Amino acid sequence: MESFKAVAAIALTIILLFAGCAGSPQAGxxxxxxxxxxxxTQPKAPASSQAINSFSSWDEVSDFLRSANPQxxxxxxxxxxxxxxxxLDAGMGAKVQGGVPSLSAEVASEYSKTNxxxxxxxxxxxxxxxxxxxxxxxxxxxxxxxxxxxxDSSKGKVYIVDSYPPSSMKLVSQISFDGRASEIFVYKDxxxxxxxxxxxxxxxxxxxxxxxxxxxxxxFYSQIFSFMKIYDITDRSNPKLEKEYEVKGNYITSRMIxxxxxxxxxxxxYYYDPVPLYAVDGQARKIAPQDIFYxxxxxxxxxxNIFLSADLNDLSKPEKRKIILMGDAQNLFVSQENIYxxxxxxxxxxxxxxxxxxxYGDYLPAEAKERIAAIDASNYSEWRKDKMKMAxxxxxxxxxxKAIPKDQLEKLQKAYSDKLSELQLQRSRTAxxxxxxxxxxxxxxxxxxAEVPGHVLNQFSMDEHNGYFRIATTVSQVWGWAxxxxxxxxxxxxxxxxxxxxAGKVENIAPGEQIYSVRFxxxxxxxxxxKQIDPFFVLDLSNPANPTIAGKLKLPGYSNYLHPYDENxxxxxxxxAEEDKEGQFAWQKGVKISLFDVSDMANPRExxxxxxxxxxxxxxxxxxxxxxxxxxxKNLLVxxxxxxxxxxxxxxxxxxPPWQYGDFVFQGAYVFNxxxxxxxxxxxxxxxxxxxxxxxxxxxxxxxxxVSRSLYMDNYLYTISDRYVKAxxxxxxxxxxxxxxxxxxxxx
Numbered sequence: 001m002e003s004f005k006a007v008a009a010i011a012l013t014i015i016l017l018f019a020g021c022a023g024s025p026q027a028g029x030x031x032x033x034x035x036x037x038x039x040x041t042q043p044k045a046p047a048s049s050q051a052i053n054s055f056s057s058w059d060e061v062s063d064f065l066r067s068a069n070p071q072x073x074x075x076x077x078x079x080x081x082x083x084x085x086x087x088l089d090a091g092m093g094a095k096v097q098g099g100v101p102s103l104s105a106e107v108a109s110e111y112s113k114t115n116x117x118x119x120x121x122x123x124x125x126x127x128x129x130x131x132x133x134x135x136x137x138x139x140x141x142x143x144x145x146x147x148x149x150x151x152d153s154s155k156g157k158v159y160i161v162d163s164y165p166p167s168s169m170k171l172v173s174q175i176s177f178d179g180r181a182s183e184i185f186v187y188k189d190x191x192x193x194x195x196x197x198x199x200x201x202x203x204x205x206x207x208x209x210x211x212x213x214x215x216x217x218x219x220f221y222s223q224i225f226s227f228m229k230i231y232d233i234t235d236r237s238n239p240k241l242e243k244e245y246e247v248k249g250n251y252i253t254s255r256m257i258x259x260x261x262x263x264x265x266x267x268x269x270y271y272y273d274p275v276p277l278y279a280v281d282g283q284a285r286k287i288a289p290q291d292i293f294y295x296x297x298x299x300x301x302x303x304x305n306i307f308l309s310a311d312l313n314d315l316s317k318p319e320k321r322k323i324i325l326m327g328d329a330q331n332l333f334v335s336q337e338n339i340y341x342x343x344x345x346x347x348x349x350x351x352x353x354x355x356x357x358x359x360y361g362d363y364l365p366a367e368a369k370e371r372i373a374a375i376d377a378s379n380y381s382e383w384r385k386d387k388m389k390m391a392x393x394x395x396x397x398x399x400x401x402k403a404i405p406k407d408q409l410e411k412l413q414k415a416y417s418d419k420l421s422e423l424q425l426q427r428s429r430t431a432x433x434x435x436x437x438x439x440x441x442x443x444x445x446x447x448x449x450a451e452v453p454g455h456v457l458n459q460f461s462m463d464e465h466n467g468y469f470r471i472a473t474t475v476s477q478v479w480g481w482a483x484x485x486x487x488x489x490x491x492x493x494x495x496x497x498x499x500x501x502x503a504g505k506v507e508n509i510a511p512g513e514q515i516y517s518v519r520f521x522x523x524x525x526x527x528x529x530x531k532q533i534d535p536f537f538v539l540d541l542s543n544p545a546n547p548t549i550a551g552k553l554k555l556p557g558y559s560n561y562l563h564p565y566d567e568n569x570x571x572x573x574x575x576x577a578e579e580d581k582e583g584q585f586a587w588q589k590g591v592k593i594s595l596f597d598v599s600d601m602a603n604p605r606e607x608x609x610x611x612x613x614x615x616x617x618x619x620x621x622x623x624x625x626x627x628x629x630x631x632x633x634k635n636l637l638v639x640x641x642x643x644x645x646x647x648x649x650x651x652x653x654x655x656x657p658p659w660q661y662g663d664f665v666f667q668g669a670y671v672f673n674x675x676x677x678x679x680x681x682x683x684x685x686x687x688x689x690x691x692x693x694x695x696x697x698x699x700x701x702x703x704x705x706x707v708s709r710s711l712y713m714d715n716y717l718y719t720i721s722d723r724y725v726k727a728x729x730x731x732x733x734x735x736x737x738x739x740x741x742x743x744x745x746x747x748x
Contacts, residue, residue, distance in 0.1 A: 006710045007637050012340070035475045039635075052291050052293050052294070052445070054290045054292055054294075055294075056290070057289050058274055061289055061325075062272070064273045064294065068548045107130075107132045107164060108131040108132070108713035110482070111131040112629060113129075114128065115626050115627075115629070116332065117459060117460060120336065121257055122256040122631060123253075123256075123626065124185050124192070124255075124256070124512070126181075126182075126708065127709040127711070128141050128186040129711050133161060133162055134711070134718060134720070135158060135160055135161075135186055136158065136720055136725065136741050137156075137158050137181040137182070137183065137193065138157045138159065138181065138722065138741065139154050139156055139157060139180050140155045141154055141155075154179065155176055155177070155178065156178070156179050157172075157175065157176055157181060157742070158193055159174045159742070160236050160743040161725050161739050161741065162236070164714075166306070167736060170739060172237045173238065173239060175193075177193075179195055179196055179225075179537075181194075181195045182194045182195045186314045187256065187261075188259070188312070189233055190232065190259075192229070192261055193228070193231070194251050195227055195229075196227065197224075197227065198223065198225075198248065199223050223248065224248070224249065224250060225245060225249075226246065226249060226275075227246045228245045228308065241258055243310070244280070244317050245263070245280055246279045246280075247276075247278050247308070249276075249303075249304065251263070251265055252265060252266050252305075254736060255309060255334045260310075260311050260312070260313075262308070263308045263310075264305065264339075264341075265308070265496070267304045268302075268303050269304050269325060274292075291418070292325060293322065293324045293446075295326060301328065302325050303326065303327065303329070304324075305325075305329050307322045307444040317744060320444065322439070324439075324444075324446065326437055327435050329343060330343040330344060331457075333354055333462035333463065333464070335441075335464040336441070338438050338440060338441055338447070339444075340437070340439075340469065341437045341439065342471075343435055344432065344435075347430065347433065348373065351424060351426075351427055352386075355388050356390075356393075359415050359416045360413055360416070363403045365396055365399055372389050372392060375392065379533070403563070408616065425487075431478075432453065432475060433451045433452065433453060433454070435451055436448075436449065450496055450500040450501075450502075453473060454473030454475040454476070454492055455470075455475075456473055457515050457517070457518065460517065460518050460562070461515065462520075463525075465541075467498045468494065468495050468496065468497060469495050469496045470496075470520055470525065472491065472493045472525070472527060473494070474489055474492075476514075477487050477489040489512060490508045490512070490513075491515050491529055492508070492512060493506045493507075493547060495547055497543065503544045503545055504546055505547070506549060509529065509537065514530070514531075516528045516530045516560055517562045517572070517574070519558050519563070523540070524538065524539065524540065524541060525538075525541055526539070526596075530586075531656070535553070535554050536553040536555070536596060537549055537551075538604050539578045540601060550602055552600050552604070553596070553605065556577055557594075558575060559572030559573060559594060561572035561573045561625055563625070563628065565674070566676070567629075567735075568598055568599040569595060569597055570596045571593065571637070572592075572596060573591075573592075573621050573622060573628065574594070575588050575590065575622070576588075576590055577589055578658050580658065588615060589611075589617075590612050590613035590615065591618070591639075592611050593610045595609065595674070595676075596715040607676075608679045609679065613644050613662060613665075614661075614662040616662045617644045619642070626709070627639075629712070634712070635674055636671070636673070637673075637674040638670070639669065639670045640669050640670075640706065640708055641669070641670050642664060642667045643664065643665055643666040644665065645662045646660055647663070667687075667688055667706055668684055668685050668707050668719070669686075669707045671683050671684065671717070682733065685733060687705045707720065709719060712730055716728070716729065716736065717733070723741070724738045724740055725739045
């Protein structure tokens, strides 16, 4: 009898353990209510997975969020402003300093533009130029605003520099505003600034009474607002703020096509405070529940993804907007007609119920089976049904234990354990997914929804070509349990048709490795994966129904970014690497530039490479494509670099441990001559003095003056840092002039 009770207790423990795992709240989920007599109904959803629907009331929005993604904690009370009819302070008081009354009309005959993914679609950046002026977005810390309850003491800046010709280069004006500047666009006589700021919003109740009687808590809290400011810069010496949009939440990204600016913002949606905020020129726009749209597609969390567009050609036109409840906007790809919004979601469904039912289902009482059948017939998602079913059978554990013969208990327990391990292994490969939502660029209407296994690296992992959407993902490594081994990572490439149905795929690429870079070019794709060495893959996508790996090349190191030189040559920007002795991983070394010849798809070759520095060397271009300047016509490649070197004489026998980092010896821009078969250093440009370069070895961050961008106008090369805009001769790199664009050191 005692052994029977012990085994029954074990069964009860397993059931309660699952109830605590799948039935207890996940992150961002509320504790379920007491067991209902009948399954409650969910908010109604659109009829098809491609349909979009809106809400009839804010209570309906709240109910939808409570059911889909309930949150815990104190609410964000900014929407109280909307409900009370108060105006949102949009910070319209921008300050413009400086000014030169008469400006030269001389303009460069040719000039570089921001390095973008899709030709004809501009991407916002921290530096822009129009062949005459250079526009630099920056931020300065305002020490006068520091206080006990200060949340943000930064000042956003945009500097306008008359840069052509460089011999008369000068700062003509600077725009100043509260908050931080993120990125800018320039179009004709319009300047667009994206950024964010924090507002102090009064708390609607005495917080000290809620938390503790003696806590020192300010009577307000900080809330982030993102903005899109549009300036009239007809007179560059006197910019004027013409239009401003503000959104509660974060700025994600933006694009511009022929003067039409598309901004994407995101704010987490809370069921207890479901009203998003959005203002134009300092006045809050009224948002009705009918303005909130959602898709019939389950998400693990919900954000208000807010899409805004403004036409710089005619700002009198009302802006277009769409507010969609969907998952977080992590990576976006924008074509001439569509926006593809993607994010990684994880299926936290636990298979304990299925394992339990397969093993113990025959022992359930009839009344329990009836209640479970009612749950199965409801319109809840599968994972929610399983949680409810486990809650239902919790009252029957004792009956189940008594119904099982003693001699079968141990066998059933082992059968349950084995079945659970089997199901967990099966589920592991489908748990990580990329959710894809396609919106029409013209009106932000959703036109398609899909999921693919794995996660996306960045925007270059996606592409649209001839009506097909191509996407490359990595399925992460899965750690084993119950004595099972680990399942290695691998990568995939999927081709989706115009309905976002799968047309073709290549799966299980480079097991044990993950994607480091991807580039789509017409009917080809290039992919770099890495763990110890760099497999450079060439994929043939000419037949969307049957994409194939045409060729590959293995060599040390890896490329973080791939850039087309021409149709048959690809530039790789990454790091050299040294494999460890056990062959389990590789030690990252200096920055490496590679040039690949892909004219023979089956046999790609590395025809040239150039290595910069040792371990610790870094370039922003490794993770930000806009930091790269390239011109095939000028045989020009410019890379911002912080270079580290190791002095081998400091080590016994000159043997340097592979994990050793170097000391910084240079910071600035590396300028290269590049052709179809060679990469040669033309020279280097730094914004730091020789004395500062020496001091950087031991006090890097104190004396760092990082060059972040470069551009050219005719035969002049301009480099931009937090301190200067500097002009050099493009061929000889001889210095010509420079202009200081910020207080230096910061705070002076």
